[in-house]
Amino acid sequence: MTTLKSSHVIKAKPFLRWAGGKTWLLKHLTNVKKYDFNNYHEAFLGGAATFFYLEPKGHAFLSDLNKNLIETYNVVKTDVEDVIKRLKLFTNDEQSYYRIRESTYESPVERAAQFIYLNQTSYNGLYRVNLKGKYNVPYGFRKKMYIVDDNLRRVSLSLQNANIFSGDFSSVLCNLKERDLVFLDPPYTVSHNNNGFIEYNEKIFSLNDQIRLSEMIGAIKEKNAFYILTNAAHKTVDSIFERGDQKFELTRGNGIGGHKAQRGQTTEYIFTNIKL
Numbered sequence: 001m002t003t004l005k006s007s008h009v010i011k012a013k014p015f016l017r018w019a020g021g022k023t024w025l026l027k028h029l030t031n032v033k034k035y036d037f038n039n040y041h042e043a044f045l046g047g048a049a050t051f052f053y054l055e056p057k058g059h060a061f062l063s064d065l066n067k068n069l070i071e072t073y074n075v076v077k078t079d080v081e082d083v084i085k086r087l088k089l090f091t092n093d094e095q096s097y098y099r100i101r102e103s104t105y106e107s108p109v110e111r112a113a114q115f116i117y118l119n120q121t122s123y124n125g126l127y128r129v130n131l132k133g134k135y136n137v138p139y140g141f142r143k144k145m146y147i148v149d150d151n152l153r154r155v156s157l158s159l160q161n162a163n164i165f166s167g168d169f170s171s172v173l174c175n176l177k178e179r180d181l182v183f184l185d186p187p188y189t190v191s192h193n194n195n196g197f198i199e200y201n202e203k204i205f206s207l208n209d210q211i212r213l214s215e216m217i218g219a220i221k222e223k224n225a226f227y228i229l230t231n232a233a234h235k236t237v238d239s240i241f242e243r244g245d246q247k248f249e250l251t252r253g254n255g256i257g258g259h260k261a262q263r264g265q266t267t268e269y270i271f272t273n274i275k276l
């Protein structure tokens with residue numbers, strides 16, 4: 001009799017390079033996977049490292065302020081084969097890059113392919129736009145061709161159980177129920193440890209936004225739901241988010257960005273009302 005070994009299921013992983021991506025944090029979240037929560041909410045989605053890692057069993061509500069990012073997720077969810085076909089037509093060289101960067105595409109599939117292509121072949125993967133909202137990161141001369149492979153299909157599968165929408169983080173509360181888990185990874189407001197990644201969008205995340213976020217965490221707790229917040233390790237952040245919950249201080253190397261001087265070690269806080 002042949003013994004069947006348990007087949008190794010390959011997990012979907014982030015398909016975008018995203019500043020502030022949380023891959024480094026995942027090893028600290030192993031216990032969260034065992035936690036018995038209902039639906040999952042992630043309001044600063046970016047590259048969605050935590051969503052892919054946790055593989056939430058319930059429904060997922062995924063959102064971000066960046067409309068182009070959200071359109072890309074939705075198109076990958078519904079039309080992944082078309083996106084792959086389109087991506088295969090794009091080549092990784094300087095001339096093609098600037099042609100594709102300057103193009104305005106009519107169809108959501110083309111725009112999603114453009115978004116993924118630029119993200120993978122640009123200089124540093126940062127999402128940066130000019131005053132007209134046009135992506136303006138220069139070509140990256142990255143030898144490795146952006147990856148068009150089965151991961152995008154796995155991503156598409158893992159998104160089937162998700163509502164993906166653009167908007168301010170405050171919309172989390174519209175769908176929140178008891179015992180849901182909310183993962184919150186806002187942009188930095190303070191520049192700590194020389195970390196230069198403050199701007200993720202046309203609009204800077206302000207101190208007032210951090211205060212709004214803290215108030216939302218109060219509302220999450222009132223609903224008997226769970227939250228995990230990551231944020232810059234800074235005394236201002238501490239004073240805004242201190243609610244008598246657990247607080248961890250974690251240090252990591254910072255791997256994205258154009259200037260070597262801006263790289264290095266940064267320390268972040270995790271605040272949570274679940275046992276990690």
Ligand SMILES: C[S@@+](CC[C@H](N)C(=O)[O-])C[C@H]1O[C@@H](n2cnc3c(N)ncnc32)[C@H](O)[C@@H]1O
Pocket residue numbers: 018019020021022023043044045046047048049050063064065066167168169170185186187188200201205209
């Ligand atoms: C630190 S990144 C999230 C990174 C993500 N956790 C990952 O693993 O890649 C912060 C994200 O917040 C989004 N953002 C900025 N202001 C926002 C707001 N007011 N509401 C919702 N999302 C916002 C940005 O577009 C950016 O994608």
